[in-house]
Amino acid sequence: xxxxxxxxxxxxxxxxxxxxxxxxxxxxxxxxxxxxxxxxxxxxxxxxxxxxxxxxxxxxxxxxxxxxxxxxxxxxxxxxxxxxxxxxxxxxxxxxxxxxxxxxxxxxxxxxxxxxxxxxxxxxxxxxxxxxxxxxxxxxxxxxxxxxxxxxxxxxxxxxxxxxxxxxxxxxxxxxxxxxxxxxxxxxxxxxxxxxxxxxxxxxxxxxxxxxxxxxxxxxxxxxxxxxxxxxxxxxxxxxxxxxxxxxxxxxxxxxxxxxxxxxxxxxxxxxxxxxxxxxxxxxxxxxxxxx
Amino acid sequence: xxxxxxxxxxxxxxxxxxxxxxxxxxxxxxxxxxxxxxxxxxxxxxxxxxxxxxxxxxxxxxxxxxxxxxxxxxxxxxxxxxxxxxxxxxxxxxxxxxxxxxxxxxxxxxxxxxxxxxxxxxxxxxxxxxxxxxxxxxxxxxxxxxxxxxxxxxxxxxxxxxxxxxxxxxxxxxxxxxxxxxxxxxxxxxxxxxxxxxxxxxxxxxxxxxxxxxxxxxxxxxxxxxxxxxxxxxxxxxxxxxxxxxxxxxxxxxxxxxxxxxxxxxxxxxxxxxxxxxxxxxxxxxxxxxxx
Numbered sequence: 001x002x003x004x005x006x007x008x009x010x011x012x013x014x015x016x017x018x019x020x021x022x023x024x025x026x027x028x029x030x031x032x033x034x035x036x037x038x039x040x041x042x043x044x045x046x047x048x049x050x051x052x053x054x055x056x057x058x059x060x061x062x063x064x065x066x067x068x069x070x071x072x073x074x075x076x077x078x079x080x081x082x083x084x085x086x087x088x089x090x091x092x093x094x095x096x097x098x099x100x101x102x103x104x105x106x107x108x109x110x111x112x113x114x115x116x117x118x119x120x121x122x123x124x125x126x127x128x129x130x131x132x133x134x135x136x137x138x139x140x141x142x143x144x145x146x147x148x149x150x151x152x153x154x155x156x157x158x159x160x161x162x163x164x165x166x167x168x169x170x171x172x173x174x175x176x177x178x179x180x181x182x183x184x185x186x187x188x189x190x191x192x193x194x195x196x197x198x199x200x201x202x203x204x205x206x207x208x209x210x211x212x213x214x215x216x217x218x219x220x221x222x223x224x225x226x227x228x229x230x231x232x233x234x235x236x237x238x239x240x241x242x243x244x245x246x247x248x249x250x251x252x253x254x255x256x257x258x259x260x261x262x263x264x265x266x267x268x269x270x271x272x273x274x275x276x277x278x279x280x281x282x283x284x285x286x287x288x289x290x291x292x
Numbered sequence: 293x294x295x296x297x298x299x300x301x302x303x304x305x306x307x308x309x310x311x312x313x314x315x316x317x318x319x320x321x322x323x324x325x326x327x328x329x330x331x332x333x334x335x336x337x338x339x340x341x342x343x344x345x346x347x348x349x350x351x352x353x354x355x356x357x358x359x360x361x362x363x364x365x366x367x368x369x370x371x372x373x374x375x376x377x378x379x380x381x382x383x384x385x386x387x388x389x390x391x392x393x394x395x396x397x398x399x400x401x402x403x404x405x406x407x408x409x410x411x412x413x414x415x416x417x418x419x420x421x422x423x424x425x426x427x428x429x430x431x432x433x434x435x436x437x438x439x440x441x442x443x444x445x446x447x448x449x450x451x452x453x454x455x456x457x458x459x460x461x462x463x464x465x466x467x468x469x470x471x472x473x474x475x476x477x478x479x480x481x482x483x484x485x486x487x488x489x490x491x492x493x494x495x496x497x498x499x500x501x502x503x504x505x506x507x508x509x510x511x512x513x514x515x516x517x518x519x520x521x522x523x524x525x526x527x528x529x530x531x532x533x534x535x536x537x538x539x540x541x542x543x544x545x546x547x548x549x550x551x552x553x554x555x556x557x558x559x560x561x562x563x564x565x566x567x568x569x570x571x572x573x574x575x576x577x578x579x580x581x582x583x584x
Contacts, residue, residue: 152403
């Protein structure tokens with residue numbers, strides 16, 4: 001199928017580029033190895049693919065988006081490395097492999113994360129064939145999505161919510177920030193590169209916001225119903241850690257209803273954006289039904 | 293004295309702005325407090341002052357440089373927070389106060405650092421009255437100075453050098469990266485904002501490079517000869533940690549010779565840049581003679 005081929009090819013391209021960016025750095029070997037280890041640990045690459053699928057939706061050249069897609073994945077990867085640290089989630093496994101600090105030690109894991117986060121901004125700043133004003137918007141919005149008003153805020157709220165009985169509003173705050181902002185940014189970045197109209201930007205932003213929540217609800221469901229082998233981490237860890245999740249707040253049936261609702265809304269806004277939406281629509285279905 | 297007044301006033305301005313940037317964030321309170329705690333812990337603010345003094349040297353308006361000066365200090369502060377962590381230098385005191393993780397816990401300290409690092413890029417991207425091409429250069433060079441080819445590389449090299457007998461070359465690699473790159477960036481950023489000529493950029497870069505090494509040699513000397521009260525941390529910690537320093541490699545007299553050499557070279561390049569150098573020259577003297 002053409003859409004699957006598109007995603008497979010772009011994923012390979014992103015992964016090749018990610019490795020190239022790190023390999024070419026003039027930096028201590030261990031640092032490069034630690035950065036590469038987590039970048040090359042696999043994953044769905046959903047954020048870079050969302051950006052490239054958005055460019056595709058506007059029938060634009062994908063090449064100018066590739067550095068931005070890589071920058072997003074660098075920031076996502078840094079967040080995983082830091083989240084897994086002993087003082088944070090204290091996870092030993094990620095995608096079926098030992099976490100970064102288990103292999104390189106805590107200090108190097110912190111520095112590998114710092115390095116990936118910082119380098120992401122250089123990758124965008126140095127990217128060819130992006131108009132200066134667009135580049136600045138891409139950088140400002142990335143910092144906002146990843147920083148203290150975005151992903152970092154979500155991580156703090158998640159940490160502070162541990163062991164507490166959260167409301168649905170509090171749970172949504174966490175997810176809208178911890179995973180939502182960077183998913184939204186991925187679509188926004190594609191739309192900015194494609195010079196979308198304001199109306200398209202608004203519709204695509206609403207699309208990505210619903211998609212982000214759907215993504216998280218599916219995550220919560222998989223933690224209960226998923227296969228350990230496919231997810232690459234322990235199933236049931238949310239329950240074991242006494243974490244508030246969509247199923248724990250809404251029952252499993254309620255969580256599945258909510259998942260369907262957000263996928264439906266995502267598709268509605270996507271249609272309103274009036275773009276060639278085959279790949280983005282396919283990603284929606286993937287998010288709704290994914291098993292890892 | 294006018295130069296002292298200039299530095300005092302600009303320092304106050306930078307500190308006020310730094311607090312304002314964090315206070316106005318829509319972010320969890322604890323996160324903002326943790327970020328503010330380390331930003332407001334004092335310090336010489338030598339990096340922001342170098343930037344503003346460079347703008348002054350070109351007799352340019354200082355206002356457009358203020359956000360960039362604040363971004364530099366945010367990144368410097370993040371690096372201190374992460375360096376102090378138990379898995380890194382494991383320091384309990386910084387500038388006479390408990391380190392960030394001692395007050396807010398390790399996880400929040402990591403996130404406060406991540407937040408400051410990320411937000412620094414937003415502050416520059418959003419800064420008013422900077423031409424787009426200059427802004428992009430400022431961001432690219434900042435990421436380079438702070439990232440895996442700059443400050444992070446220096447921290448890794450420092451860590452990997454612990455307990456080893458280093459050569460002068462290896463010691464200089466550490467300092468050129470760990471502290472040097474960000475000091476050089478501070479001058480470069482001022483020069484880019486002031487639209488310096490290529491010759492001026494080269495001379496000011498050499499000036500900042502020598503100033504950076506002088507700064508570090510003075511640091512090593514102070515660790516032996518300094519007053520604990522003035523430095524705000526334990527004196528003799530380098531010796532206690534079996535760290536290679538300029539005095540340990542070159543003898544105290546040799547280190548002082550080297551300090552004089554770098555200050556002399558710094559001033560020589562400064563003169564060659566052909567700018568109004570009263571404040572930058574004064575900072576040189578401060579670095580050479582500072583007692584904290």
